[in-house]
Amino acid sequence: MTLLEVSELKTWFETPAGTVKAVDGVSFSLAKGEIIGLVGESGSGKSITGFSILGLVDPPGKVVGGSIRFNGEDLRAASEERLRALRGDRIAMIFQDPMMTLNPVLSIGTQMVETVQAHRRMSRADARAKARDALGRVGIPRPEERLDAYPHEFSGGMRQRVAIATALLHEPDLIIADEPTTALDVTIQSQILSEVQGLAAEMGMGLIWISHDLGVVAGLADRIAVMYAGRIVEEGPRDDVLDAPRHPYTSGLVASAPIANERGKPLRQIRGSAPSALHRPEGCAFRPRCDHAGDLCLNDVPETCATPRRWRCFYPMGSS
Amino acid sequence: MFVHNLASPSQVGQGGLTRRWREHVTETEYRARRAMTTFVIRRLMQAVMVLFATSLIVFVAVYAIGDPLEILLPSDASETEKAQVARSLGLDLPLPVQYGRFLWAALHGDFGNSFVYNQPAMTVIFERLPATLELTITALLMSLLIGLPMGLWAGNRPGTMVDESIMTGSILGFSLPNFWQGMMLIMIFAVWLGWLPSTGRGEPGTIFGITTSFASWDGIRHLILPAINLSLGNMAVIIRLTRTGVQETLPLDFVKYARARGLSERRILMVHVMKIILIPIVTVIGIEFGTLVAFAVVTETIFAWPGVGKLIIDSISALDRPVVVAYILVMVTLFIAINLAVDVAYSLLDPRIRSRAT
Ligand SMILES: Nc1ncnc2c1ncn2[C@@H]1O[C@H](COP(=O)(O)OP(=O)(O)OP(=O)(O)O)[C@@H](O)[C@H]1O
Ligand code: SF4
Ligand SMILES: [Mg+2]
Numbered sequence: 001m002t003l004l005e006v007s008e009l010k011t012w013f014e015t016p017a018g019t020v021k022a023v024d025g026v027s028f029s030l031a032k033g034e035i036i037g038l039v040g041e042s043g044s045g046k047s048i049t050g051f052s053i054l055g056l057v058d059p060p061g062k063v064v065g066g067s068i069r070f071n072g073e074d075l076r077a078a079s080e081e082r083l084r085a086l087r088g089d090r091i092a093m094i095f096q097d098p099m100m101t102l103n104p105v106l107s108i109g110t111q112m113v114e115t116v117q118a119h120r121r122m123s124r125a126d127a128r129a130k131a132r133d134a135l136g137r138v139g140i141p142r143p144e145e146r147l148d149a150y151p152h153e154f155s156g157g158m159r160q161r162v163a164i165a166t167a168l169l170h171e172p173d174l175i176i177a178d179e180p181t182t183a184l185d186v187t188i189q190s191q192i193l194s195e196v197q198g199l200a201a202e203m204g205m206g207l208i209w210i211s212h213d214l215g216v217v218a219g220l221a222d223r224i225a226v227m228y229a230g231r232i233v234e235e236g237p238r239d240d241v242l243d244a245p246r247h248p249y250t251s252g253l254v255a256s257a258p259i260a261n262e263r264g265k266p267l268r269q270i271r272g273s274a275p276s277a278l279h280r281p282e283g284c285a286f287r288p289r290c291d292h293a294g295d296l297c298l299n300d301v302p303e304t305c306a307t308p309r310r311w312r313c314f315y316p317m318g319s320s
Numbered sequence: 321m322f323v324h325n326l327a328s329p330s331q332v333g334q335g336g337l338t339r340r341w342r343e344h345v346t347e348t349e350y351r352a353r354r355a356m357t358t359f360v361i362r363r364l365m366q367a368v369m370v371l372f373a374t375s376l377i378v379f380v381a382v383y384a385i386g387d388p389l390e391i392l393l394p395s396d397a398s399e400t401e402k403a404q405v406a407r408s409l410g411l412d413l414p415l416p417v418q419y420g421r422f423l424w425a426a427l428h429g430d431f432g433n434s435f436v437y438n439q440p441a442m443t444v445i446f447e448r449l450p451a452t453l454e455l456t457i458t459a460l461l462m463s464l465l466i467g468l469p470m471g472l473w474a475g476n477r478p479g480t481m482v483d484e485s486i487m488t489g490s491i492l493g494f495s496l497p498n499f500w501q502g503m504m505l506i507m508i509f510a511v512w513l514g515w516l517p518s519t520g521r522g523e524p525g526t527i528f529g530i531t532t533s534f535a536s537w538d539g540i541r542h543l544i545l546p547a548i549n550l551s552l553g554n555m556a557v558i559i560r561l562t563r564t565g566v567q568e569t570l571p572l573d574f575v576k577y578a579r580a581r582g583l584s585e586r587r588i589l590m591v592h593v594m595k596i597i598l599i600p601i602v603t604v605i606g607i608e609f610g611t612l613v614a615f616a617v618v619t620e621t622i623f624a625w626p627g628v629g630k631l632i633i634d635s636i637s638a639l640d641r642p643v644v645v646a647y648i649l650v651m652v653t654l655f656i657a658i659n660l661a662v663d664v665a666y667s668l669l670d671p672r673i674r675s676r677a678t
Contacts, residue, residue, distance in 0.1 A: 056579055058571070088582030095580070100573040105595045105670055114591075115581045150671035166581065 003071065003173055003206040004030040004053070010065035011045075011052045020277045022048040022061065024230035032173070035200060035207040037217030037238070039253065040227030041274045046210045047096065049227075050176040053208075054093055055083045071173065089119040092167035094160070094180040102151040102159060108135075109147030112166055119170055134165040138195060157188040164196060174206045181216065193220055214257040218242055223308075226250045229275060229285035236309030246309070246316040248292050284313070292317070356667070360660075367656045371649060375426070378648045379419050379641070387411075388435055388639035409435060422645070431649070432642035436635070441642035445628060445650055451521055452627030454533055455619070456612040458543055459550035460605065467555040468601075471562020476589060478567055486559060493556030498615060502549040502622040509545060517542050519624040546623040550615060554608050561604055565597030599669050606662035610655055 011023040023045045030036050038046050051057050053068055055075065068075040070091065075083065087093075095101040102111060112131035116122055122130070128147065135143035138161040151159060160180055167175050177196070181189040197220055200207045211217050217224055218238065225235040226249065234247040245251040252270035272289035281287050283298040290297070296314040303312050389402055389411065406412040410421060422432060431441045474486040510518035521533060522542035533539030569575065570593065578588045617629035624630075628647060635643040667673045 054580055056576060058576070084579075084582050084584065086582070087580055093577075093580040095573065095577055097573065101577040103574045103578070103592050103595070104672060105599075106592070107671070114583060114587065118582045118584065118587070152672050 001032055002029050002069075003032045003034070004208075005069040006049075006053065006066070008066035009049065009052055009063065009068065011048050011057055011061055011063050013061045015060060018278050021230050021280075022277060023052060025066070026227070026230070026232055027066075028225050028232060028235060030174070030206045030208065032206055033201065033204040034223070035197070035209060035221045037221030037224045038208055038210045038227060039212065039214050039217050039224060041212060043274055043277060044227040045230040046212075046227055047178050050093060050178050050208065050210060053176060054087055054091060055080075056087075085119070088115055088172075089170045090172050091174045091176065092170070092172040093176040094163045094167050094178060096178045096180070099156065099159065101163065104151050107148055107150055108154070108162055112147070112162075112169065115166055115169055130169065131165075134169050135162070137168065137199070138162075138165045140165070157185075157192070160192065164192070164199075168199060168203075171203050172205060174208070175200070176208045176210070178210045179212065189216070190219075196220075214242075214253045218257070226253065229280055230277070231285070231312065233286070233313070234309075234311040236311075240309055244318050246311040246318060247286075247313045248290050248315075248317060249286050250311075251317050359663075363656075363660055363663075367653075370656065371652055374648055374652050375423070375645060376419065378645050379422065380415070382639060382641045382644050383415055383418075386639055388641060391638055392435055431646040434635075434640055434643045436638050436640045436643070441646035442650075444643055445631070445646055448626060448628045448631050449650070450532065451625060452613065452616050452620070452629060454543065455546055455550060455625060455627060456609065456616055458547040459554065459612055460609055462547055462551040463555035463558050463608075464605070466551075467558030468562055471559040472566055472589060472594070474559065475563040475566025476570075483563075487563070490556040490559045493559075494553045498549070498553060498618050499622055501552055502546075502619060505545050505549055506622070516545050518545055521626055546619050546625050549622070550612055550619045553615070554612060557604060557608060558601065561601055562597060565600060566593055569593045569596050595669065599666065602662055602665045602669065606658050609658055613651065613654070 006029065007027040009023055009026045010021070013020040013022055026045070026049055028036065038049065040046055048057065048061065052063050053070075053075065055063075055078070057063060063076060066076075070086070075086075078086075102108070109128060109131060112134065113124060113127040116127035116130050117124075120127075132143045132147060135146060140146055140158060140161055146154075151162075154162065163180065167177075181192055193216065196207070199205075209217060209220055214224075221238050223236065224238050224241045225232045226241070226247065227233070228249050234241060234245065234250045241250060242254055245254050249270070256269050270289060275281060275285055275288070284290070284293070284301045287293050287297045292313075292315045294315055299314075301312045301314060303310055304316070388409075389406055393402060393405060403412065410418055413421070425432065433439060434441050434444050437444050470486050470490075474483040477483050506518040509516045520542060522536070522538040533543045566589070575588060575592060578592050583592075613629075616625075616627060617633060619625065620627045620629035621633070632644065632647050634640075635647065
């Protein structure tokens with residue numbers, strides 16, 4: 001069953017310098033219990049896609065087009081109060097930087113209890129017990145005692161666990177995890193990854209895992225969506241995308257990711273750099289960096305659908 | 321410094337750990353408590369030094385201003401009379417000896433008798449201090465109870481009509497001179513409308529054995545106008561500070577995260593943002609409380625409020641050295657106490673300071 005259906009989402013920022021089309025026609029859907037990895041370079045619009053779903057885009061940003069359906073409900077038409085009720089309860093988000101997201105002057109316990117009480121009529125003691133259990137579930141030792149600690153008394157990894165525990169409090173239907181492990185070292189990162197994967201499967205939650213690192217997503221996601229300049233340029237089942245990428249950008253990502261690399265071979269980098277969001281090239285935004293570009297590429301690229309895969313490229317890889 | 325060495329973490333050892341375990345004190349808390357003790361002791365030592373230094377400076381300063389005998393005695397007093405009074409007040413001795421005697425007596429709790437009132441200087445001050453503290457505390461509370469909500473309101477809706485009006489009001493609040501505001505208050509509420517009295521302290525009531533204006537309706541009525549007068553400037557400061565704080569805090573990541581957890585805007589503003597901005601506000605309250613006590617001189621003069629402000633003006637013009645010195649020492653003590661309270665409030669408000677204190 002479809003949990004989330006995003007179609008033609010457009011989130012633009014009106015700035016004095018011009019319109020920044022941070023998200024410019026993004027479509028994807030997610031089934032219950034499914035994990036989708038959203039991959040792309042910095043600035044490609046991954047976080048803004050996540051915030052758009054929650055209705056948390058800060059001005060001057062605004063969702064200007066498309067639709068977001070969650071469990072059949074149109075979120076763009078939902079009232080602010082309805083969105084508030086969904087956030088943290090049915091849809092939870094884990095933020096990019098664990099150092100900045102918890103309020104430094106409130107204890108972990110206070111911040112978890114308030115999240116419980118924002119959605120359930122529950123006594124403080126019961127809410128605290130729920131928070132304690134959630135901390136225990138993500139592997140925080142002595143959870144009862146740790147509830148009274150403050151964010152600065154936790155390491156980065158522990159803080160991110162707190163964020164994950166908080167996201168799990170109400171067993172949401174959907175978790176949007178925005179690069180929750182980038183700030184952590186590799187061992188802790190893989191530990192948290194497998195824990196989250198286990199918990200998601202156990203609870204049947206949908207998970208949008210945002211990352212700029214294809215390697216992280218490769219071990220976790222059922223499907224992979226690759227974003228470039230505000231659009232999804234390729235999407236499909238994980239193995240298909242990794243083994244036989246169609247879009248030259250995906251191909252470049254795969255070649256430059258340590259996972260796909262044969263031993264001894266140097267990593268290949270995609271040449272050039274991402275276009276500024278204000279001045280994107282005409283036609284395919286990837287054109288200046290693409291080795292396959294041809295005459296057609298100056299036109300707007302339509303989407304090619306070959307279920308279960310789709311891509312946006314005139315000259316896809318793997319075809320003659 | 322020796323206090324610090326008493327129990328550095330490495331020396332706590334097994335005994336320390338068990339003891340802490342028994343008391344259910346966490347490592348952080350334990351360290352914070354020890355740091356707090358060191359801190360308070362250091363502060364008290366500083367306080368004694370400051371009191372000593374101020375007493376010396378003020379003593380010499382008042383001596384330098386002029387001879388109190390000229391003011392105390394009628395101009396036609398004879399030389400013998402003068403010499404007699406000077407001897408009885410100890411003014412005939414060389415200055416260092418006078419100071420030495422003062423210091424010795426002060427260490428025994430005796431700050432000398434007022435030249436004018438012929439009563440112990442401290443008694444003279446403490447008779448009037450409650451009236452001033454009453455006034456300043458009321459003014460401080462008013463500026464907080466009104467200033468904080470207004471600042472929150474304005475900061476949460478920048479650029480709106482509400483914001484603009486509050487900001488304009490606050491500019492008037494601290495740009496119009498204090499005495500002018502006071503006279504306007506008297507004109508409007510006492511003269512034209514006749515609602516409130518404009519002079520004196522009224523008939524204070526007694527509650528739990530303490531005589532205070534809060535205990536009688538007449539006392540409260542007399543307190544309203546001077547307290548408003550004293551609070552306006554401070555209120556403007558609190559409003560601006562709160563507004564800036566809100567505007568700087570709202571865009572932070574933890575606010576967005578709080579929204580993503582489904583917290584209400586009310587809780588975000590009143591708890592998450594408030595707790596952050598209270599930290600700078602507490603500092604300013606500490607400073608402002610001092611300013612209020614100082615500005616009380618003006619307000620007390622306008623409203624004929626029988627507090628220490630008026631007393632000190634009179635005592636300076638009478639060169640009543642014991643009262644002036646005692647007054648300054650009381651004020652310095654008050655300031656030291658406020659500063660200490662601010663630092664304690666800091667560590668209560670900000671857990672990062674609490675554990676960094678070592
Ligand atoms: N407040 C803003 N004003 C103008 N442009 C913005 C604003 N916030 C984001 N953008 C633009 O939106 C685009 C997408 O930003 P987003 O944060 O979604 O990137 P991202 O893919 O999450 O990158 P990263 O990996 O660095 O987190 C960027 O090009 C950025 O310049
Ligand atoms: S459309 Fe053209 S420029 Fe764009 S990725 Fe495909 S081949 Fe390259
Ligand atoms: Mg991002």
